[in-house]
Amino acid sequence: MLELLAALSASAAGGMRIALPLLLIGLLESDKLWSRVPLLSRISPPVVLGVLVSWSLFELFASKKFLGQRVLQIVQLLFSPIVGAIMGMAIAEATFAQPNAPPPQFVWIIGLVGGLLALVLQLVQAGWFYRLRGLPLPVILAQDILCVSLVLFAFDAPTQGGLIALVLLWLAIRSSKEWYNWYVKQGPAKNPRRYKRNPD
16 A cells, blocks of 8 residues: 555656656665666666756756746646656555565556556646646746655655645646636637637
């Protein structure tokens, strides 16, 4: 159970940022440097380190500007499910005791759940981004702090990290309903082309 909560915590971090959680997981296991991380274990560590550091810096600085947020939203929508799955699988393999190593099928299921969690969180963030025409700076800073905290919790406090991930999922579902209701309330008055068949 603790392993699953740890995996959810790491996957939730992948739903907020792409490179930053992957960079952190490698630095926290500096003696192995992504050796247990799917996909990244097949690439040379210096190359992975250079790419992740560069993109992490871009995430941290570009997210403070509207244009940077827009670019990041597109990239994160594409890659957050992959990163969420990778993070979940890596944490699951790292936290299970070696004599009780889980079967590969279980690790893949954790990866699938983690990827879906990351995608849901990212979709809701994208919805609020377009509704608010850019996320406020305090929200961006909270995302950065929460992303780092969830990765640390996955290693040191999986119960707390998993519960935070579940709370984030609940908030995302509630938030998506609010966003959808707002969109429906716009109605045809906000969209004069709605229900029209012939050109003006």
